[in-house]
Amino acid sequence: MLIRFRNSCDPAGSEITPESVYINRRRFLAGGAAAAAAMMSGLAVPAAAQGKAAPLPGDIGKSSLSTDEVQTPFDAVTRYNNFYEFGTDKEDPARYASQLKVRPWALTIDGLCGKPGTWDVDALIKANRLEERVYRLRCVEAWSMVIPWVGIPMADVLKQAEPLASAKYVAMQTLLDPAQMPGQRRSILEWPYVEGLRLDEALHPLTILCVGLYGQVLPNQNGAPIRLIIPWKYGFKSIKSIVRLTFLETMPPTTWNRSAPDEYGFYANVNPAVDHPRWSQKRERRIGEFFRRDSLPFNGYAEQVAGLYAGMDLVKWF
């Protein structure tokens, strides 16, 4: 426990993955999922990730909301994760998340809505148009990635439940199952992990419920089978392995805010002007790059989302 050497037979780190190897989005779309899978096995994907690497059903649409920045290699995206349900080490989720049974999976939507109910995730995937969204992901720990997520606009899902006018917030909850999620056997955080959004944030076109990445079914360590992606907020807002969405009138509690209220706010918008009390948020390390780069307000999505916070003091509402 104390002295943790990494397994020396682990595959090589992403930083040396040759540029020619990692998946370029266009090439991927042209070559199809099978070719992509073959190329990825060439990247020595860990068994846990490989086992789940199945193509998603149906066509995956493109989106004008995607960035054309260089994408972080699949290997890094699936082996460097914060998912404390499976341990606090970055490599723990890739090691242990294969224990999680992700099918069948029920997603409950309830609270202040006209049509509460429970949806099967596969049925949800079939019933909705999947879109690829290549987004920047900025972790509160000052590192970042560019990831080709695949998902459903969250608004499409939420509207099916017909939220009432009184609904102002959406509370979200991760599965609670210490038998499958060993990290939940210790009270490092208060389990289950909960997050929340203002309803207008949840309905924003950038916000998606994500079911895949790199054209494949979402690997367990990335929050399978269904997770939130909200790209202008720090990564911890993008809750993983969701089992419940609840419409509320009042602001719901959120896990990291409960854990350290002075360090993690409800909004948690990426903001280089507001430092984490213990470290600077001015710059970030893009995984795979040597030099730190400047962090951008709203993670570079200010044009689309700054209006949601017009008139708000973002230092107070960090």
Add this chain to the structure above:
Amino acid sequence: MVLAAPTASHRPRRRSDRLIRFVAKPVVFVACLLPLAWLAWHVAAGELGANPIEKMNRFLGDWALRFLLISLAVSPLREIGGWPVLMRFRRMLGLFAFTYVVLHLSSWIGVDQFFAWAHIWADIVKRPYITIGMGAFLLLIPLAATSTAGMIKRLGAKRWKRLHMLVYPAAALGCAHFFMMVKADIREPLIYAGILVALLGWRAATRRWLAISRPSPSSRGSVAPIPPPVSSAPPR
């Protein structure tokens, strides 16, 4: 009390002394370099994971703290186990602790921050855990600088020992530095802190803050017995 009584080793058993100097010490020296070799190997092979800079930094910091605690464990182990010979390794262990501290700091300044002095200075001033880490480093500098037999003579054993008590606050700051930087999982820093408390607690309980400073019963004066731990040469 049984000490590394200079009287006992006054008539040096030359064979065992040679064994320490030419076998045991080189072995320990190489062992202390193993973490560094592991790191160099993994850097060269590109096997430090998705965020190699962070991993290198943490790895060097972990070992800096481990070597600090190992150095501080020498005196208690010598007393409890009755192994005076351990003292012959203490200086080397302490200097390795300092080496890993310097490497940890260098990797933060030179690799992680890449000499962005404005950001580095802002972090040192604004981030308590970094301020504290720097404090620990500063406290260790005079200890490394006065680690030679010549410096012990020049300072006098008493003053030298008093100066080297700085290792206690330095180790405490090191543990605090680690504790303050973790996000939620405080188990690992607590283990380090627990070990430090045990090591310092032993000194408090046995009043051996000055480690080997108890005057030997034969009262050989305060200058003559150069403390065995820091002296690589056999007492003459």
